[in-house]
Amino acid sequence: MARVQRLLEELSNAYAPTGFEAPVREIFRREIVPLAHSVETDGLGSVVARQSQLDGVPKIMLAGHMDEVGLMVKYITLDGYVKFQTLGGWLDQSLINQRWVIATKNGHVHGLTGIKTPHVIPADARGKIFKREEMFIDVGATDKEDAEQRLGIQPGDPIAPDSKFQVLNDSPLYLGKAWDDRIGVAAMIEIFRSLKETTLRNALYGVATVQEEVGLRGAQTSSTLVSPDIGINLESGVAADYPGITQDEAQEKLGDGPGIFLHDASMLPNLKLRDFIVEVAKEESIPVQYEILSGYGEDGAQMQRSRSGIPAINISVPTRYLHSHNGVIHRSDFDNAIALVVAVIKRLDQSEVDRISKFD
Numbered sequence: 001m002a003r004v005q006r007l008l009e010e011l012s013n014a015y016a017p018t019g020f021e022a023p024v025r026e027i028f029r030r031e032i033v034p035l036a037h038s039v040e041t042d043g044l045g046s047v048v049a050r051q052s053q054l055d056g057v058p059k060i061m062l063a064g065h066m067d068e069v070g071l072m073v074k075y076i077t078l079d080g081y082v083k084f085q086t087l088g089g090w091l092d093q094s095l096i097n098q099r100w101v102i103a104t105k106n107g108h109v110h111g112l113t114g115i116k117t118p119h120v121i122p123a124d125a126r127g128k129i130f131k132r133e134e135m136f137i138d139v140g141a142t143d144k145e146d147a148e149q150r151l152g153i154q155p156g157d158p159i160a161p162d163s164k165f166q167v168l169n170d171s172p173l174y175l176g177k178a179w180d181d182r183i184g185v186a187a188m189i190e191i192f193r194s195l196k197e198t199t200l201r202n203a204l205y206g207v208a209t210v211q212e213e214v215g216l217r218g219a220q221t222s223s224t225l226v227s228p229d230i231g232i233n234l235e236s237g238v239a240a241d242y243p244g245i246t247q248d249e250a251q252e253k254l255g256d257g258p259g260i261f262l263h264d265a266s267m268l269p270n271l272k273l274r275d276f277i278v279e280v281a282k283e284e285s286i287p288v289q290y291e292i293l294s295g296y297g298e299d300g301a302q303m304q305r306s307r308s309g310i311p312a313i314n315i316s317v318p319t320r321y322l323h324s325h326n327g328v329i330h331r332s333d334f335d336n337a338i339a340l341v342v343a344v345i346k347r348l349d350q351s352e353v354d355r356i357s358k359f360d
């Protein structure tokens with residue numbers, strides 16, 4: 001329990017925006033190498049771990065993405081403020097007045113997206129949203145040269161949200177950034193750990209992907225490398241159990257079990273795989289819930305379109321406040337997602353995979 005919580009804390013706190021996944025790659029490798037038969041990296045930086053040596057059995061690919069939404073240094077103004085490019089999908093109001101960490105050649109530099117004081121904003125303009133184009137990061141530099149020379153900031157440096165993991169008031173809720181998708185990365189590690197002593201009738205791959213937030217790029221290249229027969233994506237789901245969000249927008253609730261995605265903008269799951277997973281959940285008395293989103297995209301879509309098309313599905317850990325400095329998850333949803341995927345993997349042999357893959 002404490003070990004898993006520590007792992008979640010470490011993964012949540014790691015600064016690794018899209019395209020700059022090295023800190024998470026390091027954690028994933030450290031954890032997965034003792035649990036895997038082989039570990040390699042694809043040409044974009046996704047880490048591919050294989051559990052067994054078996055050949056001639058179906059390949060099951062799990063995926064979870066290492067990157068988080070972040071920013072990138074665009075340029076430094078003459079008076080030393082950092083202007084930025086966004087990496088991944090942000091709401092403008094989530095960007096303003098937040099703390100950030102810039103990874104520079106000199107190390108970590110701290111800064112904040114400053115906001116104008118209400119004292120100078122006319123009453124009728126106080127409800128207006130600040131646009132990202134107007135924002136800047138204040139790093140305390142005296143001018144451009146100070147930012148470049150003393151702090152080592154240069155165009156292209158990654159900028160990550162700066163917020164720390166905490167257990168929310170002695171509850172089973174974990175508050176932290178980047179659950180999207182460190183929760184998937186952590187789940188893969190724990191699934192490998194659960195199956196370490198099990199002789200599987202399939203070849204299990206755990207793939208920590210890169211660059212999901214800018215268009216599922218790492219899942220595309222790593223699927224080509226693995227050439228899977230079944231794809232199971234592990235993601236953050238969209239919880240809709242707080243004021244202002246409706247069941248029409250999203251359906252998951254914290255604590256009600258892992259989500260099974262029935263629709264999102266990037267894919268529809270394989271129907272037999274969906275039914276198989278729901279059946280396994282019933283047999284194992286694991287609660288599950290369903291999610292139907294009109295937007296959203298996930299790595300399962302790339303797995304699904306690999307080779308000539310394979311059965312794939314997205315399984316989620318419900319998360320509040322995605323793509324911001326602070327998200328909330330429920331520990332039992334994480335544990336149940338692992339239990340479900342472990343039970344599914346144990347049952348996937350050649351005949352089951354053949355049955356699921358075949359269209360009647």
Ligand SMILES: [Zn+2]
Nearest residue numbers: 180181235236
């Ligand atoms: Zn994600």
